[in-house]
Amino acid sequence: MKAAPFAYVRPSRLSDAIAELAETRGGGKVIAGGQSLAPVLAMRLARPDTLIDINSIEELGVLTRSGSALHIGAVVRQRRVERDPLSGSVPLLRLALPWVGHRELRSRGTVCGSLAHADPAAELPAVACCLDAELTLTGPNGHRRVSAREFFHGAMTTELTPDEILTSVRLPVAAAGEGFGFAEIARRHGDFALAGVAVRVRLPAGRPEATLTAFGVSDRPVTRDVSEQLAAAVTDSGEAPADRLKGPLSAVADELVDTDGDIHASRDYRRRLLLALAGRELSKAYERARDGAEEVAT
Amino acid sequence: MTVNEAVPRGEGAPFTPRPVKAGADDPVEVRMTVNGTPTALSLPARVTLADALRDHLGLTGTHVGCEHGVCGMCTVLVDGEAARACLLFAVQLDGADIVTVEGLGRPDALHPLQESFGRHHALQCGFCTPGFLMSSYDLLTNQPDVTEEELPEELSGVICRCTGYRNILTAVDETRRAHPGGVPAPGNCGRTALVGRAGQGTDATDGPDETENAASSGTQDIVLPGGDPTIAMRITTAIDLPEDRVWGVLDDIHLLARCLPGAELTDDYGHGHYAGRARVSVGPVKLTFNGVAQILEHDRAAGRLRAIAQGQDTGGAQTQADITLTTEATEAGTTMHADAKVYLTGRIAQFGRALAGDVSRRMFEQFADAVTEAAASGRAPSGPVKAPSALSLVFAPLLDRVKRLLRRGGRRRRGGREKEH
Ligand SMILES: Cc1cc2nc3c(=O)[nH]c(=O)nc-3n(C[C@@H](O)[C@H](O)[C@H](O)COP(=O)(O)OP(=O)(O)OC[C@H]3O[C@@H](n4cnc5c(N)ncnc54)[C@H](O)[C@@H]3O)c2cc1C
Ligand code: FES
Ligand code: FES
Numbered sequence: 196m197k198a199a200p201f202a203y204v205r206p207s208r209l210s211d212a213i214a215e216l217a218e219t220r221g222g223g224k225v226i227a228g229g230q231s232l233a234p235v236l237a238m239r240l241a242r243p244d245t246l247i248d249i250n251s252i253e254e255l256g257v258l259t260r261s262g263s264a265l266h267i268g269a270v271v272r273q274r275r276v277e278r279d280p281l282s283g284s285v286p287l288l289r290l291a292l293p294w295v296g297h298r299e300l301r302s303r304g305t306v307c308g309s310l311a312h313a314d315p316a317a318e319l320p321a322v323a324c325c326l327d328a329e330l331t332l333t334g335p336n337g338h339r340r341v342s343a344r345e346f347f348h349g350a351m352t353t354e355l356t357p358d359e360i361l362t363s364v365r366l367p368v369a370a371a372g373e374g375f376g377f378a379e380i381a382r383r384h385g386d387f388a389l390a391g392v393a394v395r396v397r398l399p400a401g402r403p404e405a406t407l408t409a410f411g412v413s414d415r416p417v418t419r420d421v422s423e424q425l426a427a428a429v430t431d432s433g434e435a436p437a438d439r440l441k442g443p444l445s446a447v448a449d450e451l452v453d454t455d456g457d458i459h460a461s462r463d464y465r466r467r468l469l470l471a472l473a474g475r476e477l478s479k480a481y482e483r484a485r486d487g488a489e490e491v492a493t
Numbered sequence: 494m495t496v497n498e499a500v501p502r503g504e505g506a507p508f509t510p511r512p513v514k515a516g517a518d519d520p521v522e523v524r525m526t527v528n529g530t531p532t533a534l535s536l537p538a539r540v541t542l543a544d545a546l547r548d549h550l551g552l553t554g555t556h557v558g559c560e561h562g563v564c565g566m567c568t569v570l571v572d573g574e575a576a577r578a579c580l581l582f583a584v585q586l587d588g589a590d591i592v593t594v595e596g597l598g599r600p601d602a603l604h605p606l607q608e609s610f611g612r613h614h615a616l617q618c619g620f621c622t623p624g625f626l627m628s629s630y631d632l633l634t635n636q637p638d639v640t641e642e643e644l645p646e647e648l649s650g651v652i653c654r655c656t657g658y659r660n661i662l663t664a665v666d667e668t669r670r671a672h673p674g675g676v677p678a679p680g681n682c683g684r685t686a687l688v689g690r691a692g693q694g695t696d697a698t699d700g701p702d703e704t705e706n707a708a709s710s711g712t713q714d715i716v717l718p719g720g721d722p723t724i725a726m727r728i729t730t731a732i733d734l735p736e737d738r739v740w741g742v743l744d745d746i747h748l749l750a751r752c753l754p755g756a757e758l759t760d761d762y763g764h765g766h767y768a769g770r771a772r773v774s775v776g777p778v779k780l781t782f783n784g785v786a787q788i789l790e791h792d793r794a795a796g797r798l799r800a801i802a803q804g805q806d807t808g809g810a811q812t813q814a815d816i817t818l819t820t821e822a823t824e825a826g827t828t829m830h831a832d833a834k835v836y837l838t839g840r841i842a843q844f845g846r847a848l849a850g851d852v853s854r855r856m857f858e859q860f861a862d863a864v865t866e867a868a869a870s871g872r873a874p875s876g877p878v879k880a881p882s883a884l885s886l887v888f889a890p891l892l893d894r895v896k897r898l899l900r901r902g903g904r905r906r907r908g909g910r911e912k913e914h
Binding site for chain 1: 516519521538
C-alpha cells in the first residue's frame, strides 16, 4: 500500500522544526531515517497530516566525543556510527549495531530514531538503558535531559511529548577495566529479537559490579543490577563460567520476562533464552573486564 | 572539552537537501543524480524513491515486493550505500546520488557481479536479482574484507523466493575473491540524458500531456552523454540531384524538420536553438518526445550539418541524438551520409536494442527519402512525414531485409552499420 497524503516540511534550523511541529498540534510526526515510520505510513497504520524532516538541520548531524561521553545527534545514521572510529569508545554500541536490522536499513536509520520509536525488541534502547545514557529532548520551552531508564514508558511510548524532538543522546565512554556483552536470538538475522541482553561489568577494587538489560521480553527494556549474582558465580581462580551463572541468574530471568509470549516464542522459551544469553554474555563481559583490568595494572 | 573531529559520512558524497514547505497536495521539487544523470522531478511528498525511479524515470530494474522494507527487492545505492527505495520518500533525497541496477553494467560490458550471477545460475525468476546485486555491490565495496562465513548474514537483507541462495552466495563469494580490494565501480553511470521532468504534473498516474510539457527553456545548452550511444548508425543515400539542390533543403531548417518522420518544429528561439516534438509509435508503445534541438555546425561549403537534440516523453523515456549530415558531389548527383548517435533511457531503452536500432534506422531512411523528395520538388513532402506507425515500423525492417535479399544492390547502398550496446 502507499502512504496517505501528508504535508512535508524540511526546515534547516532546529527552532523552525520545533515551531512547525507545534503548529501541527499533534498531527505532525518527525521523520529521521524513516526506516520505522515509512512502513507504518505505507500500511496506513498512521496518517500524520505533516511530516517534519529534520535531516537538513546541521546541528543534529553531529557525532562528537567529549572526555566522558559520545554525543550522537538526531540525524546521525546507524551505519555512520558503526564505522566511525569515535564510536569505538562505546564498545557496547559497537557490539549491538550489527544486530539492528540489515545493513540496508542502517544506511538510513538513525540511533535517535530507534530510541524515539521505542520498539520493545529493539537493540539500541537496551544499550541506552544498560549504559544509563542521557537523552536531550527539545521543545517549545527549551531543552530537558532525561535518563534512558526513565525515557521508555512502554511499547512505542516514551517521555517525548508530541511537540518535542529528541535532539541527541549521550552515551558514556567506557573506562579502562570495563567489559561488555551483547547478544540476541531472532528468528532470522536482522529480525527483531525474541530475547536479547546487553551487559556491562566493572571491577572496582576487584569486586564485580554488573548491569543487565533485557529486551524483547517486556514492553520496554528492563535493567537490573546483577552484581551479587555475578559475585556468587566467581570461582576461587577468578573465573565466572557461564554455567555457574545460570543458577544465580534464574530468578532474575524469571522476573524479567513479563510478556505472555506469542506465536514465535512462549514465555517459558523466552525465559530459557534470556537465561542462556545472560549467563554467556555476563561471563564474557566479566572476562573482558578482568583482562582489561589486568592489562591496565601491569 | 569537546573534540570535534571531522567525520567521514560513509563513501558517498554528503548532501544537505534544501529547505522545503509543501502542503499535502503540493508537488515538491527534487533534484537527484540517477546513474550519473542529473534529474529534476516534481512529486507529491508521499511518492517513494522506488516509485519515482520506476514510474517517473522509467527505471524499472528496481523491483518492488513488500513495500515495507522486508524483502529487499527495491535495494538501490544512495550516496554509495545500499538502501531500501521503498522506505525513502523521493523528496527526502534532494541532492542525493542514486545508482540503480541499470547503472551497474551495460549489456555488452556487465559488472563482474552480474557476470558471476549469470555464470553461477544465481538467478532463476530474476525478481530478487537487482536487490541482491545492489546489496552485494555495497557489501563488497564498503567491506571488501568480509569473509565467506559472513556472507549469508550480510546478504540476509534480501529475500529470494526461488530460494536460490546457494548459487547467489557462490556468485558473490567468487566476485569477492576475484576483487579483494573491492569491486569495480558501476560501469553504466555516464550522463545518459539530461532533461528532467521539472514542472511536470503531480504523480505517476498523470496521463501524458503532449502540449504542456515542452522541455524547459529552449536556449539551454544541450549536453551530450559521455558514454557510448545506445544506437550508432550511418545511412548512406545516393540522390540523383546536384549537391546545391540538396542544400536547398538542408539550409531551410523548417523544411528539413518536416522531412523527419513524426517530427514538428514548435518554436524557433533563434541562434540555432529550436523546440520541437517527435512522435514514435511501435506496437503498443506510443511516445511523444518534447524537446530541444541545436544546430552546432552549418557549413554548406564543407558539406556538413551537425545538430544535437534531446527530448523526453511524459513517461520518463528520454532520448538524445547527435546527427551529422554530410554531402559529397558525385557524377550521378549527391551522396548524403547521415551519421547518428542515439542515446535512449527510460522505458524506450527496454525495447530489444535490435528493434530500437531497426526503428531508428528506418526513420533515417524515411528522412533521407523525404529530403530527396523535397530537394527534387523544392517543397516540403506532401504534409508532414507520417509518424512511424506501429505496423510499418515493426514490419518494414523485416520487409526491407527480404527485399534487400531479393534485390541485391539497387539504387540505395545501405552502409548501415549498426552498433549495439
Ligand atoms: C525490515 C525491518 C527490520 C528492522 N529490524 C530492526 C531491528 O532488528 N532492530 C531495530 O532496532 N530496529 C529495526 N528496524 C527499525 C529500524 O531500522 C530503525 O533503526 C529505527 O527504529 C528507526 O530509526 P529511524 O531513524 O529510521 O526513525 P524513523 O522511522 O524516522 O522514526 C521512527 C519514529 O520515531 C520518531 N522519531 C524519529 N526521530 C525522532 C526524533 N529525533 N525526535 C522525535 N521523534 C523522532 C518518528 O516520528 C517515528 O514515530 C527494522 C525496520 C525494518 C523496516
Ligand atoms: S519492496 Fe522495498 S524492501 Fe520490499
Ligand atoms: S530468483 Fe526468483 S526471487 Fe530470487
